[in-house]
Amino acid sequence: MTFVLLMAAREFRASWRRLLFFFVCVAIGVGAIVALRSIIQSVRSGLTGEARAMIASDVVIQSNRAWTPEVRRDLDAQLAKTPVAARQDSIEMATMVRAERGAAVxxxxxxxxxxxxxxxxxxxxxxxxxxxSHDLLVGRGTLVRPELLAQLGIRVGDRIMIGGQPFTVRGVIEQEPGGSAGGFSLGSRVLVDLADLRGTGLLTFGSRATHQILLKIAEENAALRLVREVRANFRERFVTARSFRSTENQIGESLERAENFLSLVGFIIVVLGGIGVWSVTRVFVQQKIPSVAILKCLGASTRQVLAAYVAQVALLALAGSALGVGLAAVGIRSIPASLTAALGRVAYGLTLSAVLQGLAVGLLVSLLFALVPLLEVRRVKPLLLLRGFNLAAAGQPWTGSLVSRLRARLAALDLLQAATGVLVAIALVVVASWQAGSWRAGAAVTIGFAGIAAVLYGAAFVLVRAVSPLASMRWFPLRHAVVSLRRPGNQTRVILLAVGLGSFFVLGVRSLQNDLIAEFALALDPKGADMFLIDVQRDQAGGVRALLVDRQDPGAPPPRLVPILRARVTGVKGREVTLDSFSDVRGRGSLGREYGITYRNALEENERVTEGRFWTGEPPLDPDAPLHEVSIEQSIHERFGIEVGDTMRFDVLGRIMQARVTSVRRVEWADARSGGFMFVFRPGALDKAPQTFVGFLKGPADLTARLRLQYDLVTKYPNVTAVDGREIIGRIQKVLDNAVLAISIVGGIALLSGTLILIGAVAMTRYQRVYEAAILRTLGASTRTLGTMLAIEYCALGLLAGAIGAAGAAALTWGVTRHVLDIAWRPAPVLLVSGALLTTALVAVVGVAASTEVLRKKPLGALRAE
Amino acid sequence: MIELRGVSKTVPSGDGTLTILHPLDLSIPDRHVVAITGPSGSGKSTLLGLIAGLDAPTSGQILVGGTDITTLGEDALARLRGTHIGFVFQFFHLLPSLTALENVRVPMEIAGARDAERRGRALLDEVGLSERGHHYPSQLSGGEQQRVAIARALANDPPLLLADEPTGNLDSTTGRQVIDLLLQVNRSRGTTLVLVTHDADLAALADLTIGLRDGAIASRTARPPAS
Known part of the structure; x- marks a missing residue:
């Protein structure tokens, strides 16, 4: 034992410089894991601690409809059974505000x-x-965010118009309780007194407000019971409840998923590092053969020698992992603020659990990848010492027929080594699953890796075969470059594996990113609607339409106002499904939610009928008809098995209606300019029912004109909300940009790992190359010839690695867009080809640069050293 | 006492086999100095390797201190080498990443000896290198390296010392010093010394010189007892 530890420590002292690269490989991967996990864990602990502040209470009971007296009464009865310490009402809604005087914004x-x-x-x-203090709000006071002041060009003390009434800005909100977790909101926060809000004209029929009852309940169990009971008893009346605990759990779960996903990314980087470790160890063991032979000659058993080297690898891995933790600490400090702003105000720092996991994964993966090559020391015979070494013979030349080589391989197959290989693979699946938090994901990643590795390995073989005929060419550098690819102890496979995986990862991420951006760009279709109006009342429709037409650019398609009603499915009587009551419907998941429905007598541009017949051109039905007609969207048909001919029962704002399904429509959701409805009714039934309108229009191209339009709309119709699609898309773009930046950073790290592996692989075969180059020089080869030789060799390797990476990336993108994201796949030939060429250039430059010693060294010195 | 009984070595070569050593008998009494000479390829190193248990004979028995080492497994052989056999090589074969003192300590550490540090220093002192213990092999001259190797070979006080061309890589003056050191060890410690050599001067100093030719013993020359 003492011997093992002493030997490990002494060898470490001597070899750490040579194994520096091993270090860095492990460090980068571990750094990625530790940093990613730490960030998410910091966010999680920051947010979960604030769950109460986020909902400002222990329990929130809320509804998107105004409280009816009956609901109110029943809720009060329910609350009477709960030890409520305090309660208050609150209303939240999106609306438009403008300055009373000043800019027309x-x-x-x-x-x-x-x-x-x-x-x-x-x-x-x-x-x-x-x-x-609440006094700041009383009497038409308001608190706003600083950005609103800037946008409206006003100061504290000025007045803003909310719902047609003036409110005085009495302060600026720097931070809200609970922060703004979630990141994306339609607008900035404006706080007013509830009574004043009720006094505005905003709470009209159909307005999109969330009515809340906030409760303070000292006893957690009572709070949780209340939430359960409200959910059970009031669901059919559009009332929901949540506790700070469920908020916490929700945040916790989504963050945990994010953490596991990101850790898997980190794990992939560690595995890339592991491949580096494997290649380093392989060469290291070859170089250590004399030492192993000496130790065996001096009486050390194979176990002792193996233990000494395993201990050495463990030491290096630990040191590398520690360096990784350091890198993570530095990395976390240098995260751009824009990237984390969306996650709320959180103090970022390394977390103990992330550090421990990082160290464990670094150590495990290093040992796993080092183990198989290390087992080679078992084969070292001390007899070598009496024979003199021939290091060049240590690797197997890639010659002979496939069959004879396979046979030689099989004969040389070391059972223990093979068994260890299998165990290592299993262990990797386990580590990956641990990091991903799921067996499926872990197995998928490992198998994916193994698959790509196998392809790369096969490609290496094919490459060597394919270029072999070139070995008979007359041009010396080419001939020798080809020979180099299959020289004994060559690094062809290692370089292909490392660089191929690296480029696959980077190109895959890049092209996925392109697809995602292209998908979102569709929404910016220049011909489509880019402004949306919400909550237009029936009596305002005419006026609003006139205003819009007046302000539109010439030639723009006319604005459209679409009636919208809220409804719920309460029963289905059909061939395949029969749902008698609302609770049955609710059992079908999202079928039980509230839907926005409309009525019209024509199909939209983005719709087509797939089954049955639409009532285009037919007269409206009698409003009092016992059975109306409805057209359902394809997804309703597919998900819930509702067919043409089935009868559905709807609750439209308290009125029960029966309708027969007469057609199934497919809506092209990506083309959002015409909107989309799950249920469209034949005119007649709903024409007289209470309803509001939503508007779609192609707004003026000029920004000032757009702002002016919004301003005038709000001035004239204070309850109408006009959403500027451009602005929303701008906001989505920002969120997306952050995601892209994060993905690019991860991809960059993967590329860095790949490059390091490449440098390491080249550096490790330097000794042999220096010797070969010395012989060639002695025989008259010039530096230029040697340089050309190296360049050809690495270009071939780079081109192949790049091509495989690009092909893999294309396959990955295809699979993910089609089957995971469900968006269109767009081939990206320019990206992939330039990626492959860049990889080639990188490999060539790095390969030649790392070999400068080969070109510089005087032949005699090299030959003597050998 | 080392005894070889009908020991032979053949290796497969192409379709047939290649005989490196024809069956031979040899006994080496304790405390003797035996030189094995012969031209390149005559089987000298193979014979030495067989005695050390670094290789297994194709046939025959090899008894070292009464034990038939051909029946031992790899680890048992390693233990035997560690405690009973010291090695000196033509190319020194010091561990390059260890200092001179650490190199000397290694066999003791492998064997689990407690006072490796003290004994290591004493051995370095014995070969005249007590000042150079902290130097790495690359910082030592060839002769110094070989003396460290001898100190290392003596670490566990083995009864048998095997030397493969110990002076083959040294100039004649340094070579002479190394020979003197080996002979001195043989006299003072009573260590049996078996050396493979081309060096006629060195062979002349041996109690028994075995001449090999084409894998068979061609001559046995015993030195007349010193007068």
Whole structure:
């Protein structure tokens, strides 16, 4: 034991410089794992601690409809059974505000009306350190975010118009309780007194407001019970409830998924590092053959020698992992703020669990990848010492027929080594599954890796075969470059594996990213609608339409106002499914949710009928007919098995209606300019029912004109919300850009690992190359000839690795777009070809640069050293 | 006492076999100095390797201290080498990543000896290198390296010392010093010394010189007892 440890320590002392590269391979992967996990864990602990502040209470009961007296009464009865310490009402809604005087600008905001005592948990931080108090809101006061002041060009003390009424800005919100977790919102927060909000004209029929009851309940069990009971008893009346605990769990779960996914990415980088470790160890063992022979000669058993080298690898792996933790610490500090802003204000730092996991994965993967090559020391015979060494014979030349080579391989197959290989593969699946938090994901990643590795390995074989005829060419550099590819102990496979995987990863991520961006770009179709109006009341429809037409650019398609009603499916009587009550419907998952429905007598541009017949051109039905007609969307038909001819029962704002399904439509969702409805009714039934309109229009191209239109709309119709699609897409773009940046960073790290492996692989065969070059020089080869030889060799390797990487990336993108993201696949030939060429250039440059010593060294010195 | 009984070595070569050593008998008494000479390819090193258990004979028995080492497994052979046999090679074969002192300590550490440090220093002192213990092999001259190798060979005080062309890589003056050191070890410690050599001067100093030719013993010359 002492011997093993002493030997490991001494060898470490001598070899760490040569194995520096081993270090870095492990360090980068471990750094990635530790950094990614730490960030997510920091976010998680930051957010879950604030779950109460995020919902400002222990329990929120909410509905997207105004409380009816009956619901209110029943809720009160329910609350009477719960030890409620305090309660208050709140309303949240998206609406438009404008400055009373000044710039003609209107902005969409998220308005919240609150009562005195809000919030139960958490704290508002106001600019200038002023304390928050409800008095600031009372009497048409408001608190807003700094960006709104800038957008409207106003200051504290000025007045803004909300729902047609003036409110005085009395302070600026620096931070809301619970932060703005989630990142994406339609507008900035505006806080007003609840009574004042009710006094505006905003709460009209059909307006999209969330009505909340906030509760403070000291006893957690009572709170959880209340949530359960409200969910069970009030669901049919559009009321839901959540506790700070369920909020916490929700955040926790999605963050855990994110953490596991990102860790899997980290693991992939570690595996890339592992391949580096494998290649380093392989060469290292070859170089250590004399030492092993000496130790055996001095009486060390194979076990002792093996243990000494395993201990050495473990030491190196630990040191590399520790370096990785350091890198992660530095990396976390240098994350661009824009990237993390969306995740809320969180103190980022290394977490203990992330560090321990990183160290464990680094150590495990290094040992696993080093083990198989290390087993070679078992074969070293001390007799070598009496015979003199021939290191060049250590590797197997790639010659002879396939069959004879296979046979030789089989004969030389070491059972223990093979068994260890299998165990290592299993262990990798286990580690991957551990990191991914799922067996399926772990197995998929490992198998994917193995598959690509097998392809690369096969490709290496094919490459060597394919270029072999060139060995008979007359041009000396070419002939020798070809011979080099299959020289004994060559690094062809290792380089192909490392660089091929690296380029596969980077190109795959890049082209996926392109597909995603292209998919979102569709929404910016220049011909389509780019402004949307919500909550237009029936009596406003005419006026709004006139205003819109007046402001549109000439030649723009006329604006469209589509009636929208809210409805719920309460029963289905059909050939395949029969759902008698709403609770049956609810059992079918999302079929039980509330749908926006409409009526019209023609198909939209983005629709086509796949089954049955649409009522185009037919007269409206009698409003009092017992059975109406409805057209359903393809997904409803597919997911819930509802067929043409089935009868459905709807609850349209309390009115029960029966309708027969007369057609199935497929809506092209990607083409959003005409909107899309799951249920479209034949005119007649709903014409007189209470309804609001949503508007689609192609707004003016000029930004000032757009702002002016929004402003005038809000001035004239304060309850109408006008959403600028361009702005929303801009916001989505920003979120997307951050995601792209994060993905690019990860891809970059993978590329870096690939490059390092390449440098390492080249550096490791240097000794042999220096010797060969010396012989060739002695025989008269010039530096230029040697350089050309190297360049050809590496170009061939790079081209192949790049081509395989690109092909793999294309396959990956195809699979992911088709089967995971469900978006169109767009081949990216330019990206892939340039990626392959860049890889070639990289390999050639790195290969030749890492070999400068080969070109520089004087032949005599090299020959003597040998 | 080392005894070889009908020991032969053949290796497969192409379709047939190649005989490296024809069956031979040899006995080497304790405390003797035996030189094995012969031209290149005569089987000298193979014979030495067989005695050390570095290779297995095709037939025959090899008894070292009464034990038939041909029946031992790899690890048992390693233990035997560690405690009973010291090696000196033509190319020194010091571990390049270890200092001189550490090189000397290694066999003791492998055997689990407790006072490796003290004994290592004493051995370096014995070969006249007590000042150079902290140097790495690359910082030592050839002669110094070979003396470290001798100190290492003596680490576990083995009864048998095997030397493969110990002076083959040294100039004549340094070679002479190494020979003197080996002979001195033989006299002071009573270590049996078997050396393979081309060096006629060195062979002349042996108690028994075995001449090999084409894998068979061609001559046995015993030195007349010193007068």
């Amino acid at each position: 209107a902005r969409m905001v998220e308005l919240r009306g609150v009562e005195s005592g809000f919030p139960f948990y958490g704290r508002f931080t106001l600019q200038g350190g002023a304390p928050y």
